[in-house]
Amino acid sequence: MNGTVAGGAPGWGQPPAARPAADPAAIERALRDVAPERWEAYENLLRALAEGQVWMLLWHGTPGSPDAQYGNMDIGGHGYAPAVTSPEQLTASGWARGHEVISGLEVANALYRTRWGLWLNPHVPGGGIGVPWADLRRIAAGLDRLPAGPLQLGEPQVQAPQFYAVLEQQASEVRPLRSLRRAWVQPALGEPYLAIGLDLYDTSPPAVEAARALVQRAAAHAPEGLAVSTVLMADDYDPVAMWLRACARPFFDRDAWQGHPTR
Numbered sequence: 001m002n003g004t005v006a007g008g009a010p011g012w013g014q015p016p017a018a019r020p021a022a023d024p025a026a027i028e029r030a031l032r033d034v035a036p037e038r039w040e041a042y043e044n045l046l047r048a049l050a051e052g053q054v055w056m057l058l059w060h061g062t063p064g065s066p067d068a069q070y071g072n073m074d075i076g077g078h079g080y081a082p083a084v085t086s087p088e089q090l091t092a093s094g095w096a097r098g099h100e101v102i103s104g105l106e107v108a109n110a111l112y113r114t115r116w117g118l119w120l121n122p123h124v125p126g127g128g129i130g131v132p133w134a135d136l137r138r139i140a141a142g143l144d145r146l147p148a149g150p151l152q153l154g155e156p157q158v159q160a161p162q163f164y165a166v167l168e169q170q171a172s173e174v175r176p177l178r179s180l181r182r183a184w185v186q187p188a189l190g191e192p193y194l195a196i197g198l199d200l201y202d203t204s205p206p207a208v209e210a211a212r213a214l215v216q217r218a219a220a221h222a223p224e225g226l227a228v229s230t231v232l233m234a235d236d237y238d239p240v241a242m243w244l245r246a247c248a249r250p251f252f253d254r255d256a257w258q259g260h261p262t263r
Contacts, residue, residue, distance in 0.1 A: 027052045027085045031120060034129055039188040043148055049104035049131065050139045054083040054120070055090050056107060058098035068100070073119050080119035080130050081111055093123040108136035112237065137237050147187035153243040156184040156194055162221040164251065167196075167214065171252045174214050176200045176207035179250035181233070185240055193227035197244040203234050
């Protein structure tokens, strides 16, 4: 741990008031169950964190001061801000600088935007547990709204010719739509699904709604049981969008379209 800034205490002034945890011991109980490949136990930890609170370790400043800054842990080239899960763990850590009590939801919302994760109880035997920024984003957005990682991503193998035909035929009529891409997503928990990446010239709410309505109409022609979702290509924090930008070729591209969509 060192003094590199991890984004600063949320608020950069008066920190948000900490919400009382629904169950103060829930995070620590969930931590005891987390182990490699035990994704349901890890999901329980995320739920406890979303409803609870943590004690963020301040490398510099005090809660409420303009120069308050979280500490920094570099794990495998990724940055994490250290925290402990109770007053008892704070005492056990021997941390002699300041700290800030904040809800898990609030710190998740603050950290993921700068791609910082949260490391819980780094002082305990074994080194504690890290929550990557992508999972903090899920907490901030709502755990039920985003797929549970780690995600397995690849080219779709499912055959859905009518679905794609409707998409390609109608895509040119949706003026804000630049291109469409696709990926097969297998979450750590839950059923796999087909993700359609929406690359838009205009990301205003009416433009996004028009593009999503296109996919919804086409989904009526998808094979029975096929789950279809959309992702905005402009979302710099969405792992599916990041994969699509890096690995997937558009199956509709307005800029290359000359009477027929690209294949």
